[in-house]
Amino acid sequence: xxxxxxxxxxxxxxxxxxxxxxxxxxxxxxxxxxxxxxxxxxxxxxxxxxxxxxxxxxxxxxxxxxxxxxxxxxxxxxxxxxxxxxxxxxxxxxxxxxxxxxxxxxxxxxxxxxxxxxxxxxxxxxxxxxxxxxxxxxxxxxxxxxxxxxxxxxxxxxxxxxxxxxxxxxxxxxxxxxxxxxxxxxxxxxxxxxxxxxxxxxxxxxxxxxxxxxxxxxxxxxxxxxxxxxxxxxxxxxxxxxxxxxxxxxxxxxxxxxxxxxxxxxxxxxxxxxxxxxxxxxxxxxxxxxxxxxxxxxxxxxxxxxxxxxxxxxxxxxxxxxxxxxxxxxxxxxxxxxxxxxx
Ligand code: ADP
Numbered sequence: 001x002x003x004x005x006x007x008x009x010x011x012x013x014x015x016x017x018x019x020x021x022x023x024x025x026x027x028x029x030x031x032x033x034x035x036x037x038x039x040x041x042x043x044x045x046x047x048x049x050x051x052x053x054x055x056x057x058x059x060x061x062x063x064x065x066x067x068x069x070x071x072x073x074x075x076x077x078x079x080x081x082x083x084x085x086x087x088x089x090x091x092x093x094x095x096x097x098x099x100x101x102x103x104x105x106x107x108x109x110x111x112x113x114x115x116x117x118x119x120x121x122x123x124x125x126x127x128x129x130x131x132x133x134x135x136x137x138x139x140x141x142x143x144x145x146x147x148x149x150x151x152x153x154x155x156x157x158x159x160x161x162x163x164x165x166x167x168x169x170x171x172x173x174x175x176x177x178x179x180x181x182x183x184x185x186x187x188x189x190x191x192x193x194x195x196x197x198x199x200x201x202x203x204x205x206x207x208x209x210x211x212x213x214x215x216x217x218x219x220x221x222x223x224x225x226x227x228x229x230x231x232x233x234x235x236x237x238x239x240x241x242x243x244x245x246x247x248x249x250x251x252x253x254x255x256x257x258x259x260x261x262x263x264x265x266x267x268x269x270x271x272x273x274x275x276x277x278x279x280x281x282x283x284x285x286x287x288x289x290x291x292x293x294x295x296x297x298x299x300x301x302x303x304x305x306x307x308x309x310x311x312x313x314x315x316x317x318x319x320x321x322x323x324x325x326x327x328x329x330x331x332x333x334x335x336x337x338x339x340x341x342x343x
Contacts, residue, residue, distance in 0.1 A: 184242045
C-alpha cells in the first residue's frame with residue numbers, strides 16, 4: 001500500500017509539472033473546460049493582429065521589434081514584440097515564456113505591461129507596451145554631453161528628472177515587493193523609458209546578451225548561468241540567495257548609474273575582482289559632488305546587513321522629501337564596458 005501511495009504521489013507531481021509546462025505553451029491540461037473546447041490562454045492573439053515594422057534591439061532569445069497590434073477590434077496600439085529565434089531548445093522556449101508568465105501577474109504604472117502573446121505558431125511572440133526611448137542606460141549615455149548645457153527642470157537630465165526616474169524605479173520595486181516578487185536583475189539596462197519619460201522596470205528573464213559583459217558566468221558543477229555581479233550584494237555573491245533586500249542593493253547601484261549617466265560600476269576591476277572586493281565588505285565609492293542626502297541613501301542601500309537596508313516604501317518616502325536629490329555627476333570615469341577592458 002505504501003509503495004502504491006508513494007508512486008501515486010510522484011505520478012501526481014509529474015502530471016502537475018507537465019501541466020505547468022504545457023500551460024506556458026498556451027495549453028491548459030488541467031483546465032476543467034478543456035474537454036469541452038480547446039482553451040487558449042486569454043493573452044493569445046492571432047498573428048494577423050500584429051504588424052512588425054522595425055528592429056528595436058537584440059534580446060537574449062531573439063530580436064525585439066517595434067510595431068502595432070490590434071488588441072481590440074479596430075484599435076491598433078504601438079507595441080514592442082519580443083521574438084524567440086528559431087532553432088531554440090525546449091528549455092530556451094520555457095525560459096523565454098517564463099518572462100511573460102511573470103509579467104501576466106503585474107499591473108502597475110512602473111512595470112512594463114505584457115499586452116498579448118502569440119505562441120500557437122513559430123516564431124513565438126511576447127507583446128509588450130512600447131517604450132519610445134528604449135532602455136534607461138542607452139538613454140542616459142546618449143545624454144551625457146548635455147550635462148554642461150544650461151538646463152531647466154523640464155530638461156531630460158535635470159536633477160528633478162533624474163530624481164523622478166529613480167522614484168519611478170523605487171515605485172516599481174515597491175509594487176514587486178508587495179507582490180512578493182524579487183526581480184534579481186535591477187539595473188538601468190533593464191529599465192525602459194516611454195514617450196512621457198516615465199521609467200518602468202522590465203526584463204523579468206535574467207540572462208541576456210545585450211550587455212553580456214555585465215553578467216558573470218558562474219560555472220559550478222557544469223551549471224552555466226549568468227549573474228549581474230556588479231549589481232549584487234555581498235550576501236548574494238556568497239550564498240546565491242536573492243531577496244527584496246538584494247534588489248535594494250541593486251537599486252543603489254542604479255542610483256549610481258543614473259547620476260553618472262550610465263557609467264559602468266566598479267570601472268577598472270574585472271568581474272572576479274569585483275566579487276572579492278564586494279565580498280570583503282567594500283562598496284562603490286561615493287564621489288565628492290553627491291548631495292549629502294543622496295550619500296545617506298546610497299549608504300543605506302549598501303548596508304552590509306541585508307535586513308538593515310531600507311525597503312522600497314521607505315525609499316519612496318525619503319526621495320519624496322528631496323525633489324532634486326540626484327544631481328548629475330560626471331566625475332565618474334566614462335562608461336567603458338568590461339569587454340573593452342578584458343581581452
Ligand atoms: P531580453 O530580455 O530578451 O534580453 P531586452 O528586454 O533586453 O530583451 O530587450 C532588448 C532591447 O530591445 C532593449 O535594450 C531595448 O532597446 C529594446 N526593447 C525591449 N523592450 C522594449 C519595449 N517594451 N519598448 C521599446 N524597446 C524595447
